Amino acid sequence: MKIKSNFIAVSCILVTCTMLLSFSSRKDEALLAAPPNDTLKLVVPKGWPKPVYDFTKNPITREGFELGRKLFYDPVLSQDSTISCSSCHLQYTNFTHVDHALSHGIKGLKGTRNTLSIINAAWTKNFMWDGGINNIEVQPLAPIQSPVEMNSSLNIILPRLNKQEYYKKKFKLAFGKDAEINSQNFLKALAQYMLSLQSFNSKYDQVMRKEAGVAFTEPEKRGLKLFRKKCASCHAEPLFTNNEYENNGLAVDTMLKDGGRAKITHLVKDSLKFRVPSLRNVELSYQYMHDGRYRNLQMVLFHYNHSISNTINLSPKLKEPMNFSEQDKNDVIAFLKTLTDEEFLHNPKYFYQKD
Amino acid sequence: MKTPKKILTGLVVLFASLGFAQSKRDIAIHVNPVFNGEKLVLETKKYVSPANDTMQFERLRFYLSSFELVFNDGTIYKEKNSYHLIDAEEINTLKINLKDVPTGKIASVKFNIGVDSIKSVSGALDGDLDPRYGMYWAWNSGYINAKLEGRSKSCKAHQNRFEFHIGGYSFPENSLRKVEIDLSKNKTGFFEGNQLSLSADIQTWFNGIALSNVTGVMIPGKQAMTVADNYSNMFKASFQ
Numbered sequence: 001m002k003i004k005s006n007f008i009a010v011s012c013i014l015v016t017c018t019m020l021l022s023f024s025s026r027k028d029e030a031l032l033a034a035p036p037n038d039t040l041k042l043v044v045p046k047g048w049p050k051p052v053y054d055f056t057k058n059p060i061t062r063e064g065f066e067l068g069r070k071l072f073y074d075p076v077l078s079q080d081s082t083i084s085c086s087s088c089h090l091q092y093t094n095f096t097h098v099d100h101a102l103s104h105g106i107k108g109l110k111g112t113r114n115t116l117s118i119i120n121a122a123w124t125k126n127f128m129w130d131g132g133i134n135n136i137e138v139q140p141l142a143p144i145q146s147p148v149e150m151n152s153s154l155n156i157i158l159p160r161l162n163k164q165e166y167y168k169k170k171f172k173l174a175f176g177k178d179a180e181i182n183s184q185n186f187l188k189a190l191a192q193y194m195l196s197l198q199s200f201n202s203k204y205d206q207v208m209r210k211e212a213g214v215a216f217t218e219p220e221k222r223g224l225k226l227f228r229k230k231c232a233s234c235h236a237e238p239l240f241t242n243n244e245y246e247n248n249g250l251a252v253d254t255m256l257k258d259g260g261r262a263k264i265t266h267l268v269k270d271s272l273k274f275r276v277p278s279l280r281n282v283e284l285s286y287q288y289m290h291d292g293r294y295r296n297l298q299m300v301l302f303h304y305n306h307s308i309s310n311t312i313n314l315s316p317k318l319k320e321p322m323n324f325s326e327q328d329k330n331d332v333i334a335f336l337k338t339l340t341d342e343e344f345l346h347n348p349k350y351f352y353q354k355d
Numbered sequence: 356m357k358t359p360k361k362i363l364t365g366l367v368v369l370f371a372s373l374g375f376a377q378s379k380r381d382i383a384i385h386v387n388p389v390f391n392g393e394k395l396v397l398e399t400k401k402y403v404s405p406a407n408d409t410m411q412f413e414r415l416r417f418y419l420s421s422f423e424l425v426f427n428d429g430t431i432y433k434e435k436n437s438y439h440l441i442d443a444e445e446i447n448t449l450k451i452n453l454k455d456v457p458t459g460k461i462a463s464v465k466f467n468i469g470v471d472s473i474k475s476v477s478g479a480l481d482g483d484l485d486p487r488y489g490m491y492w493a494w495n496s497g498y499i500n501a502k503l504e505g506r507s508k509s510c511k512a513h514q515n516r517f518e519f520h521i522g523g524y525s526f527p528e529n530s531l532r533k534v535e536i537d538l539s540k541n542k543t544g545f546f547e548g549n550q551l552s553l554s555a556d557i558q559t560w561f562n563g564i565a566l567s568n569v570t571g572v573m574i575p576g577k578q579a580m581t582v583a584d585n586y587s588n589m590f591k592a593s594f595q
Contacts, residue, residue: 011527043441057478058478064494092409110543117408128494131498132494132495132496133494133495134475134476134496134497135476135477135479135496136478137479138479138486138491138493139477141486141491141493142493144493144494145494146494152489153487154486154487155487158487181482182481182485183478183485183486183487184479184485186479187478187479187486188478188479191478191479263495264577265560266528266574266575329386
């Protein structure tokens with residue numbers, strides 16, 4: 001017992017020393033990286049479900065987060081070193097590709113789907129519009145390997161990173177002194193950054209938390225009421241998605257011919273179904289829909305009100321007409337704008353950092 | 356009186372475990388790719404399938420996982436973290452070492468061809484399950500359980516190339532295949548040695564498949580299930 005307690009004591013001292021040392025030498029970096037009271041531990045806001053991601057196997061650390069952030073902004077991931085994750089996932093626009101119906105990868109090649117946001121990924125079970133990706137850790141492999149996105153691979157990226165002293169040092173800081181630059185650590189670091197992209201401080205959140213001095217306007221209140229009645233069965237609070245797949249009545253694009261979820265499940269019942277996206281920060285996530293066909297929220301509301309196509313597997317929830325008046329539509333949009341989380345969108349800890 | 360008793364028990368346990376430890380050995384499993392019984396040679400050699408397609412092979416990889424040895428007395432040895440990527444181009448992958456196997460008569464060997472569904476949803480893995488070996492699907496997460504590529508004049512695809520990428524981990528398209536090979540019907544009765552050979556006959560893949568009709572399989576589904584059923588019969592064991 002004595003040996004054990006001595007060992008614990010010595011370890012504690014060692015750990016404390018290491019922490020003190022690393023903090024003092026990296027003080028400036030840390031200050032730059034995050035506001036003083038900020039924590040990297042995932043917060044589960046009150047009333048939210050349990051995250052689906054298993055953090056025990058990949059706990060978020062400052063070093064892992066910083067490494068993930070560096071990789072997220074590094075074009076070395078793409079075949080010709082021209083685009084990075086952030087080329088299509090821009091923080092100010094909710095980590096989506098502003099103004100782009102379809103995004104373009106290397107050499108201007110165009111994809112077939114609109115960029116999805118990656119916020120609140122810890123609560124997302126399957127990723128992509130068709131839900132084909134089953135874990136955030138393997139999500140980056142899709143854009144990395146897509147011929148019209150990065151057209152790259154782990155076998156291209158890992159040797160490149162291994163040539164850089166900077167990354168050799170950062171991988172060891174993040175995953176231990178013997179850590180290598182390998183697939184697992186590379187993907188876990190990216191996951192740590194993406195999992196940290198948490199947005200839960202919009203006006204809506206503040207009102208729900210009954211924070212002093214924050215209240216909905218009359219149109220926002222009316223909008224919330226309409227939203228809960230007509231939209232929330234799919235865009236369920238507090239994540240503003242039920243994490244399911246639905247056919248929301250879009251006329252089929254005859255050029256893209258996208259079958260959606262059925263591409264993964266091969267089931268007729270999933271044909272033309274796509275992921276129900278979260279509406280958090282929706283004001284800034286334009287363009288809208290899986291193919292980005294709508295440029296603004298007015299067009300989206302018009303679609304739900306007037307242009308539902310009765311195609312195979314149309315969501316039963318959309319079979320009844322919405323019957324929104326002009327004012328209703330404006331009220332719903334007013335409410336949707338309360339989901340904008342300025343603090344998140346401008347939080348410097350997510351920025352590209354030079355070091 | 357209490358303490359000596361404890362010591363005695365301790366000693367008995369210690370000796371028992373020592374004795375147990377001494378009676379363990381490693382078993383090497385050699386995986387030998389063949390075609391209709393002949394040693395498989397990639398690139399240069401030509402083979403003829405049951406549907407009369409002449410073909411050459413360029414790539415053969417598959418996962419073998421969850422190795423178990425079933426003893427005559429019903430006890431079972433299970434290999435820990437048992438995931439092996441077999442690559443016909445990499446000689447060192449053709450040998451699997453099962454460590455610390457108890458001595459005794461082994462009646463059968465069990466394993467899976469492919470990667471189970473639990474590992475398929477476990478994110479970024481390492482070792483043989485590292486997603487960098489061309490055995491992982493990016494757009495539809497999951498491992499390619501087995502891969503066979505080559506060329507045949509019968510094949511109408513680009514450069515006469517055929518590509519079989521067999522995967523899918525969820526019902527009803529789970530292409531994982533369980534294999535159990537009886538080792539008891541051998542002339543010596545049971546397997547008691549430390550070298551076991553498993554020949555993997557690639558001809559089995561082409562049961563009922565004509566390359567003039569099927570140039571490959573690249574997604575989970577019915578065709579993948581058929582090929583997986585085919586190759587689930589590809590193994591034969593031999594030992595001295």
